[in-house]
Amino acid sequence: MGLGAFPGTDPHFIGMLGMHGTYEANMAMHECDVLICIGARFDDRITGVTSKFCPYAQVIHIDIDPASISKTINADIPIVGGAKQVLVELIKQLDQTELKVDKKALDAWWKTIKSWQSQNSFAYEQKKGLIQPQAAIEELYKVTNGDAYITSDVGQHQMYAAQFYHFDEPRRWINSGGLGTMGFGLPAAMGVKLAFPDKDVACVTGEGSIQMCIQELSTCLQYDLPVKIINLNNRYLGMVRQWQEFFYEKRYSHVYMDSLPDFVKLAEAYGHVGILVENPDDLHDAMVEAFKLKDRTVFLDIITDQEANVYPMISAGKAHNEMDISPLQQKVQASLKAKGELV
Amino acid sequence: MELSGSEIIIQFLKDEGVKHLFGYPGGAVLHIYDALQKQDDVEHILVRHEQGATHAADGYARATGKPGVCLVTSGPGATNAITGIATAYMDSIPLVVLTGQVPSHAIGSDAFQEVDAVGVSRPCVKHNFLVKDLNKLAETLKKAFYVATTGRPGPVVVDIPKDITAPHIKIPYQYPEKIELRSYNPNFKGHPRQIKRAVELILNAKRPMIYTGGGIILDNASEELRSLRT
Numbered sequence: 086m087g088l089g090a091f092p093g094t095d096p097h098f099i100g101m102l103g104m105h106g107t108y109e110a111n112m113a114m115h116e117c118d119v120l121i122c123i124g125a126r127f128d129d130r131i132t133g134v135t136s137k138f139c140p141y142a143q144v145i146h147i148d149i150d151p152a153s154i155s156k157t158i159n160a161d162i163p164i165v166g167g168a169k170q171v172l173v174e175l176i177k178q179l180d181q182t183e184l185k186v187d188k189k190a191l192d193a194w195w196k197t198i199k200s201w202q203s204q205n206s207f208a209y210e211q212k213k214g215l216i217q218p219q220a221a222i223e224e225l226y227k228v229t230n231g232d233a234y235i236t237s238d239v240g241q242h243q244m245y246a247a248q249f250y251h252f253d254e255p256r257r258w259i260n261s262g263g264l265g266t267m268g269f270g271l272p273a274a275m276g277v278k279l280a281f282p283d284k285d286v287a288c289v290t291g292e293g294s295i296q297m298c299i300q301e302l303s304t305c306l307q308y309d310l311p312v313k314i315i316n317l318n319n320r321y322l323g324m325v326r327q328w329q330e331f332f333y334e335k336r337y338s339h340v341y342m343d344s345l346p347d348f349v350k351l352a353e354a355y356g357h358v359g360i361l362v363e364n365p366d367d368l369h370d371a372m373v374e375a376f377k378l379k380d381r382t383v384f385l386d387i388i389t390d391q392e393a394n395v396y397p398m399i400s401a402g403k404a405h406n407e408m409d410i411s412p413l414q415q416k417v418q419a420s421l422k423a424k425g426e427l428v
Numbered sequence: 429m430e431l432s433g434s435e436i437i438i439q440f441l442k443d444e445g446v447k448h449l450f451g452y453p454g455g456a457v458l459h460i461y462d463a464l465q466k467q468d469d470v471e472h473i474l475v476r477h478e479q480g481a482t483h484a485a486d487g488y489a490r491a492t493g494k495p496g497v498c499l500v501t502s503g504p505g506a507t508n509a510i511t512g513i514a515t516a517y518m519d520s521i522p523l524v525v526l527t528g529q530v531p532s533h534a535i536g537s538d539a540f541q542e543v544d545a546v547g548v549s550r551p552c553v554k555h556n557f558l559v560k561d562l563n564k565l566a567e568t569l570k571k572a573f574y575v576a577t578t579g580r581p582g583p584v585v586v587d588i589p590k591d592i593t594a595p596h597i598k599i600p601y602q603y604p605e606k607i608e609l610r611s612y613n614p615n616f617k618g619h620p621r622q623i624k625r626a627v628e629l630i631l632n633a634k635r636p637m638i639y640t641g642g643g644i645i646l647d648n649a650s651e652e653l654r655s656l657r658t
Contacts, residue, residue, distance in 0.1 A: 086519065086642030090650045102639060119633035121626070123653070124643020131639075141635075145626045147618065148643060150580040162626050166618030168644050172652035174618060178627045179656075190634035236487055255645040259490045262642070263518025266511060272480040273487025279448055279473065280492045298483065300476035308473055 086262045087125060089252030094231070099198060103131040104399050105244045108206030108408060111397065113198050114139060115405035123147045124168040127158040128263070137404035147171045200428045204421070206397050207248050208413045216365050218242065218317045218389040221372075222249035225287060225315055228372045233285035234277045236260060238270035238294030241323035244395045246289040268297030274312040275305055285376060287313040292345055293322045302355035305382045313375050314384045316348060319391045327394050331409070352384035362387045431601045433562050433593040434463035437526070440569045442469045443603040446497050448488065449473070450481040454501025455541060456528025459593040464499075478505050482512020486521050493648060495522040495576050502528040503541030506587075507548060514552035516583040520646060522576040523583035524569075531591040532560065545587040554582025559592050562599055570604040579614025581646055 091098050100107030102114055114120070120142040125131070127146075132138045135157055146153075146160035147168060154163045164171055209219045222245045225233075235250055236259040237243040243260060252258050259277060261269040274288040288295075295316055305312060317323075322340040329337050349359030358381045362371045368387070375383040396411035410418070421427040431439060437460055441449065449472045453461045464472055475481045478500045485496025496516075500509050506527040516523040530539040546556050555575045557568050568586060576584040630636060644653055 087640040087644055090640055090644040091653055113635075113637050114639070117633075117635045117637035119629055119636045121630060121636065121638045123638065123640045124645075124647065124649070125639055125641025126643075128641075142637075143629060145629060147626075149614065149616070149647070151615075153580075162622060162629060164618040164622045164626060165615055167616040167649075168647040169649035169652055170616050171618035171623065172649055172656060174620060174623050175627065176652065176655060178620075178623055179630075182627055182631065184628065184631040186631055187634060191636075194635045234491060255648075255650045256491050256493065259487050261515050261519065264511075264515045266483075266515045268479060268511075269483050269486075269515060272475065272483035273490070275473075275480075276450070276484035276487035276489075276496065277491040279484075280488050298477065298480050301480040301484075304473065304475050304480065304484075 088247060088258040089255045092253040093251035094253055099202065101247055103128075104133070105248065105395050105397065107202075108204055108397050108410065108414065109198050109201035111399065111405040111408055112201045116197075117142050119143055119145070121145045121147075123172065124149075126153045127156070129157070132158060133399045133405060134402050197428055204414055204417050206410060206414050208411065209393070210413060211365075212390060214365070215390045216362065216368060216387055218245050218319065218393050219249055220365065221315065221317055221368060221387050221389065222246055222289065224368050224372045225289070226250050228369075228376055229285050229287065233257070233287050234259060234274075234281060236270045236273040236277060236286070236288045238288070238290040239265045239267045239324075240291050240294060241319075241327065241393070241395050242289050242291045242294075242317040244324075245317070267294040270294060271298050271312070271314065272301045275301060275308075275310050278310040278312050279308070285313070287315055289315045289317070291323060292316060292318045292320065292342055292348070299351070302352065302357060302382065306356045311378070311380050311382045314382070316384065316386050317389050318348070318386055319389045319393065320345065321391055323393075324395070330394070331398075331400070348384055348386040352382070357382040357384060359384045359386065429601055430598040432459070432463070432595045432598050433565055433588075434459040434595060436565050436601050437569065437588070437593070438463045438467060438470060439601060440566055440603065441497065444569075444573055445494075446470055449497050449499055450475055450484045450488075451499035452478050452481060452501065452505060454505050454528060456502035456505075456530060456590050457499060457593075459590065459595055460499065460528070462595065472499070478508035479511050482509045482523065482525065483515065485523055486512060486516045489516075489521050489523060495524055495573060498523065498525045500525065500527055501541065502530055502545070503543045505541075506543055506545040510549060510552065513549055513583045513585065517552040517554065519642060520581050521583065522581035524572050524576050525583060525585045527585055527587050529558070529587045529589040532589040533591070535589065545585060549585045552583070553585050554580075556585040556587065558587045559589065562592050562597065565592060566601060567604050567607065570607045571609060574607050574609070575612065579612075
């Protein structure tokens with residue numbers, strides 16, 4: 086939920102935390118000795134199993150709502166107040182104090198973090214003739230110069246959007262993180278476009294989520310709200326399929342979406358532009374064309390690899406240093422281990 | 429000036445600085461829609477499902493920092509909005525949802541398109557109100573906006589029975605500049621001694637980590653966060 090508050094492209098930013106966060110963020114969380122939590126609520130997607138969360142850390146929790154403090158994770162130093170005013174006072178005191186940081190320790194800490202970062206936990210395999218969903222987000226980021234407003238629905242596509250779109254400004258990442266409501270993306274994009282008609286607004290979605298509030302395509306036309314819908318179409322309810330693959334021995338129960346509409350025809354029926362993308366070689370041009378059509382709502386139906394999974398993943402009952410990592414990262418770790426360089 | 433309940437609602441929204449309203453008409457809100465149609469300052473976006481209205485207002489609020497405002501009718505209009513309201517509740521987004529309600533004398537009689545909006549939304553709102561007195565309408569709306577946008581933001585539902593909005597009953601209206609809620613006093617400043625303890629702990633840390641969430645964005649504290657970088 087905090088993506089963009091701190092620039093995503095800043096080297097001090099070590100990534101999203103939690104169930105599908107970066108390897109380095111989760112490892113750092115596990116190994117840290119002081120945790121400064123500002124304006125966050127230790128949601129279960131972040132903490133994983135609370136008994137194994139931050140085993141070595143003292144926790145400072147800054148929050149405006151006292152009911153949030155020590156709700157799931159005990160705060161050693163609770164501070165009730167608005168993030169802005171507390172930070173102003175904190176910075177003032179940091180400037181005035183005579184205490185100094187332990188530079189040697191911090192340098193060593195950064196060295197460790199960088200070594201985790203170098204394993205590139207989000208790296209994915211390209212497959213010939215198949216569009217990987219991560220590639221679609223990378224293309225979206227490039228074509229919009231990282232400057233768009235991005236809304237999303239819920240599922241694998243949501244995770245890829247959060248992982249691969251680097252938000253440098255706050256209020257650009259618009260998604261239902263808490264309740265996880267499918268159907269949120271398109272109407273939310275409408276609301277954003279109404280507020281910022283001159284900015285690029287894209288809704289990253291899946292073929293399941295987009296059908297939940299699809300009728301709002303009509304509102305987009307009536308009020309001239311040309312949003313771009315980036316549909317990562319894998320013909321599965323992807324996140325549920327992933328869980329069924331990992332935890333139910335691939336017993337895919339009711340996750341295959343049969344009888345999908347022809348989304349291009351559907352978009353056209355609503356008065357918009359529909360573009361089907363099936364080939365990785367066509368992805369870039371299609372994305373460019375979609376955003377060139379400034380005055381039209383464009384539905385980009387991108388057919389993606391059905392087998393793609395979101396990594397890393399902290400499974401139920403596991404700690405932050407017990408992540409499931411991608412096959413690619415496993416290879417990297419194996420080679421580091423062989424050289425005696427695995428941290 | 430003397431205004432009817434519907435006119436008070438529209439005038440209040442104007443005075444509060446609301447430029448956009450996301451909604452869907454129906455029987456219980458007909459008078460309000462009539463007043464809406466007679467002016468141009470507040471633009472109404474007609475969605476295709478009340479869930480869309482709440483999500484659109486939510487996206488608008490997240491992007492701008494201003495409260496998102498919705499207008500839906502009674503019964504199924506209100507229940508269709510619940511998912512969007514719960515979405516805003518879980519992410520602490522300022523939303524004010526005006527729901528139409530059956531006339532006051534019919535409440536509880538299983539009237540056409542009646543639902544207990546206050547009851548049904550209670551677990552997923554920061555607060556909700558049922559307007560029982562036309563004279564309290566403006567003040568209630570002000571309270572709703574105040575609660576939605578201060579402290580930890582959240583969705584607020586204001587349930588408005590149709591008779592309150594009747595066009596022929598007019599009362600004097602004055603925009604309530606300030607409102608006080610006796611038991612609601614959101615704390616903004618942190619305790620300086622707690623902050624001092626935090627400073628000491630941070631500077632003595634060998635492996636510190638900062639974990640931030642939506643609260644930084646809701647309080648527009650991004651600049652301060654960036655200058656915290658050592």
